[in-house]
Amino acid sequence: MDLAEFPAMSRGDLRAMRTAIDGAFRDFTRAYGDTLESLFHPVQQLLIFIENLLIDTPWIIVLIALAGSIWVLGRNWKIVVGSVIALCLIGYFGMWEDTMRTIAMVTVCTMIAVAIGIPMGILMARSDRANAIVTPVLDMMQTMPSFVYLIPVVMIFGLGKVPGVIAVVIYAVPPVIRLTNLGIRQVAADMLEAAAAFGSSSWQTLKDVQMPLALPTIMAGVNQTIMMSLAMVVVASMIGVRGLGQPVLQAINNQYFTLGVMNGLAIVAIAIIFDRSTQAYGKRLQKHLEIVHG
Template sequence: MFPEFFNTRPLRIWLDDGLTWIVRNWGDGFEAAAYPLLVMLNTIEDWLLALPWWFTILALAGLAYGATRKPALPTFVIVGLVFMGMMELWEDSVKTMALMISATVTAIIFSIPLGIVMARSQIVRKIVTPILDLMQTMPSFVYLIPTVMIFGPGKIPALIATIIYAAPPLVRLTDLGIRQVEANVLEAAHAFGASPSQRLFGVQIPLALPTILAGVNQTTMMALAMVVIASMIGAGGLGYQVLQGIGRLEVSRGIFAGLGIVVLAIIFDRITQAYGKQLQQQIGLSGGR
């Protein structure tokens, strides 16, 4: 047995009581602050559900063809999504897409500006990097405890937990992309009289876009990886079908829902990667920076 140097129970009680106090006194404020996230998620979900199934499939297939200019990926999109519909997983797939899109959009809104600030400030990078390390290494179940205590089971804690889990790669890659812009390029822009904001938006961000898009790709994949865990607290979607398969010992339900998650992951991964490669070729970075 490891020796007990001091009693940790008071510390644990203090942490639990502190969170209870926050929920009791600030819970309504947190719910009001998170309400726009719920509105966004419900709006995207309702909008996707209102679209005809064939229109959604053709739209994604069109995006796939525009990204690759080859028939292989659009064919996979059509076959994969039709398969999900035939397995009676269409509505759950749409709900999963809505959660993924909402989490990715929110992560983009917050992560890209934070990554830019990190790239421009060594102090901010030193402060934020350990926080990102903690966010990426902390088991995702741990996020659910305080969010469920504050918001209760439902879509909001599921979305917040997904954002926390998925955002770090985009922050890191935005920071990396901005910092990797060559110094002589910035010096040339400065010599032509460009202001710091003009150098940022006219030089650094365009040159860093392929790296930033890689971060968007990773964030999208990590958001999809959270769907099963998020379903435990009310997110629904394909993850809930997997949980039902476990609870009822229905192998077919779990397998088909799992395949649905894989199909969505492949579709969005290949599309975002292909658009990233297109952008690299357009700005002359396909050979590496």
């Protein structure tokens, strides 16, 4: 078939369609932008609170608190010592405040992603119809270029923290949804039959059997969500999100090699800390469940 004969929309019609869609979206943002912004005001306040708490608290207290949290998750001294050394180096090279802003952003985004992702994953696991509907949406979310997420949120909310949080959550939520769905679906049928034989309701089976057995897989999803949130930090800096991403963006624009590498390594260090901690916690859950069940 000759490509010249392919039935394509004319350039004029295509331009008219784009103009109509863009105009409708602008009208929507003007009409409902303030309402949507007020809905996300609590998220902004939470992010500001965590940022101020991490930045205004003396660094030694924050360091001890972070080390304690890492120990509670992983119960591994090697991870704790490595994390403390990495955080001390970050502070020594003057990146402490930006790092705290990044940790606050990742914490809030992960909390929101988990709050959305786990219920959605449960729904997909319990309904094949919901699974068939949501899976293509997740495919689109994971393949869409990350920069595209910035366009609608900036048009609605402008520059700042809230659009950054929304863009990061949209980019990072698919793994926790997928792996929650997978973990619940992988629970052995004989476990479900045993629960039914004991007279457990559907909710009791989910709460007492499926969720505990799926927790290691769900934690793997949370781990991937955290990693993707950190990966989105540099992109979100383009719309005014402060943290380690802004110096990297500045280094790209001005060709500052050292500035870019140092802040990039700080992001890598934070990613490794989160990754090792959550992986260790997932392994602890797995061992505990193996002992309990057998």
